[in-house]
Amino acid sequence: MSDPLPADAIRTRPFFFCGIGGSGMLPLAQLLVAMGARVEGSDRAHDQGRTPEKFAALRAGGVTLWPQDGSGVRAAEQILVASAAVEETVPEVGRAAALGCLRLSRAELLASLFNASGRGVAVAGTSGKSTVTGMIGWILHTAGEAPTIVNGAVMKNFASARTPFVSSIAGAGDAFVSEVDESDGSIALFRPAVGVLLNVSLDHMAIEELRELFSGFLVESRTAVVNADDAEVRDLLPSANEVVTFALDHPLAQFGIESGSERATDEGQEAVLLDREAGSRHALTLRLAGRHNLANAVAAVAAAAACGIDTDAAVAALADFAGIARRFDVLGTSAGGITVIDDFAHNPEKCAATLQTLKARPGRVLAFFQPHGYGPLRQMGAELATVFARALDAGDVVILCDPVYFGGTVDRSEGSERIARLVEEAGGDAEYLPTREECGDWLVANARPGDRIVIMGARDDTLTLFARDLLNRL
Numbered sequence: 001m002s003d004p005l006p007a008d009a010i011r012t013r014p015f016f017f018c019g020i021g022g023s024g025m026l027p028l029a030q031l032l033v034a035m036g037a038r039v040e041g042s043d044r045a046h047d048q049g050r051t052p053e054k055f056a057a058l059r060a061g062g063v064t065l066w067p068q069d070g071s072g073v074r075a076a077e078q079i080l081v082a083s084a085a086v087e088e089t090v091p092e093v094g095r096a097a098a099l100g101c102l103r104l105s106r107a108e109l110l111a112s113l114f115n116a117s118g119r120g121v122a123v124a125g126t127s128g129k130s131t132v133t134g135m136i137g138w139i140l141h142t143a144g145e146a147p148t149i150v151n152g153a154v155m156k157n158f159a160s161a162r163t164p165f166v167s168s169i170a171g172a173g174d175a176f177v178s179e180v181d182e183s184d185g186s187i188a189l190f191r192p193a194v195g196v197l198l199n200v201s202l203d204h205m206a207i208e209e210l211r212e213l214f215s216g217f218l219v220e221s222r223t224a225v226v227n228a229d230d231a232e233v234r235d236l237l238p239s240a241n242e243v244v245t246f247a248l249d250h251p252l253a254q255f256g257i258e259s260g261s262e263r264a265t266d267e268g269q270e271a272v273l274l275d276r277e278a279g280s281r282h283a284l285t286l287r288l289a290g291r292h293n294l295a296n297a298v299a300a301v302a303a304a305a306a307c308g309i310d311t312d313a314a315v316a317a318l319a320d321f322a323g324i325a326r327r328f329d330v331l332g333t334s335a336g337g338i339t340v341i342d343d344f345a346h347n348p349e350k351c352a353a354t355l356q357t358l359k360a361r362p363g364r365v366l367a368f369f370q371p372h373g374y375g376p377l378r379q380m381g382a383e384l385a386t387v388f389a390r391a392l393d394a395g396d397v398v399i400l401c402d403p404v405y406f407g408g409t410v411d412r413s414e415g416s417e418r419i420a421r422l423v424e425e426a427g428g429d430a431e432y433l434p435t436r437e438e439c440g441d442w443l444v445a446n447a448r449p450g451d452r453i454v455i456m457g458a459r460d461d462t463l464t465l466f467a468r469d470l471l472n473r474l
Contacts, residue, residue: 004104005112009079010037016073016101017041018082018092020063021054021461023152024106024181025083027168031113031150033062034170040078042068042092051461057165070095077101081109084184107186110150110178115191117148117176121303122190124217125198125227126210127349128296129179131288132198134324135300136307137169137177142317143309146173153344154325175307182213188220194306195221198299200232201349207232215239225303228253229295246302248295252276255302257284257294264360269294273301275311282311285319290328290357328357331467334474337449342467346372346458348383354454355391363450365396368439370457371403374412377419385422392428397446399431401439404460436466444473 006013010032017029020041033039040063046055047068055065066072070091073080080096083106088094096103104112114120121140123133130153137149138157148171149155158166180187195217200210215236218224224240227233228250237243247253254277261272268287271294275282286297297318304314323329329342345354351369358365367388371377377384388398400416420432433439443453453474455467 003112003115004102004108005079006102010035013077013079013102014038014040014075015079015081016092016096018068018080018086018090019043020058020065021045021051022083022106023167023459025081026054026058026165027150027152028081028106028110029058029063030061030166031148031168031170034168040064040066040072042066042072044068045461051465054165054461057163061163068092073099073101075099075101079104081106084186105186107181107184107189111186111189113148114150114176114178115189117174118193119174119176119307120190120192121147121175121177121194121196121307122180122187122192122217122221123178123196123198123303124180124182124187124214125196126182126201126347127353128198128292128299130324130344131293131296131327132196132299132303133177133179135296135318135321136196136303138321139300139304139309139314139317140173140175140177140307141169141171142320143304143313145175145307145309146171147175147177148173150176150178151324152179153327156322156325157320159325180217182210185213187213187217190217190220192217192221194223194225194303196225196299196303197233197236198227198296199230199349200236201347211236223306225299225306227295227299244302244306246295246298248291248298255298255305257298262291262294264289273298273311273315275305278311280311282315284315287319287321288323288328290353290360292353292357293328326464328354329464331471334471336447336474338447338474339452340467340471340474341452341454342464343454343456344458345456346376348380348387351384351456352387352391354456355387358452358454359391359393363452364448365392366443366447366451366453367392367396367398368443368453368455369398369400369416370436370460370463371400371416371419372458372460374403374405374415377403377416378414381414381419382422385419385428386426388419388423388430389426389428395429397429397431398423399433399439399442401432401436402434404457440466440470440473443470447474
């Protein structure tokens, strides 16, 4: 692959990010600023007054923000960075074309930086990428490797009151840890030294397309770190070069968990991690609940081993891993005994993992779900409804509002009311209310002591504000 980014661009060319507040764009903008580049940007959410704290943090970090009206694109030397979701009708896109600006997708820019490192660790799969990326980054950081890390969410270990939106780190070493996205096919741009494949399941596209993309990812990875518990992943193993395996249940995986050692704690969970090749046992402590997070931890230790990190050191680092924002983020418990949890779950596998974690403890679950788009809802709506109906018990309720929509030409003829109907037909209990405000009122009116309310959805940072407001109202 030819590198679309000119070699001296970071030092000599200004960058303009269209949609700079997005979960994929913001960490790249932060990274370029840390690398010494001049960065400007615009975002529809900024113009609409949404998540002002995030844009204030960008300004404080040295980014110049413009209205999304094309006025910020002023010279041919600027490099326009836009995600695949940005439509051609957006003013910045037209203005950049008229001026002859170089245009890069978010993935092209990320892949250029990643591939240039020579020691890239790419984390792929339809679920768990952000958490495992954060875990691997934290392990390498603790081991003194000074990695560059690009994540799709805020990493709590690196965030602070002064810098609350840290989703990337510019490291001094040659290691570059990043999650890579299959949803737009851009995973094919990456050439990893270590490629981690967590799982293959329905998300943004058909399973046949996912198989092709992930197979290509393994071909391009010098060392593949793969989940032996996932049948789809196992089927792709012939594509891989050197392989390191991990699993919770598969008895032949190199890295696994000793049978019967898993134990939930008030702070998270404990288990004994096995390195079967070395014949060693390691006491693993996590501050995160849920069996899926135990799987994430084993994946991160396996990836760290592929990077040359001692297993004892990796396990010790994970004891201090604080997690990722909006990944089963317990915001608090009201005076009335109702707990509110903020979570990024948006596809069937993520929703199932979140609900299973909740159902591992007693108490009714009220699951609010805001779909992250009309297109994804059509793609996986039936599977989502099945998850909600099967994972929740009698007395539990799923509450749905209309999908997130920030403008554009997407077909909005089929929405959340279909999912609510499918949940009911499958034997579950669902409520559909068009607006998020109506859902919030319903939750306040119907929640009772001992309930857990989980706020689920992606692509909308205001969900966290909604969850916090809900906790304050209870």
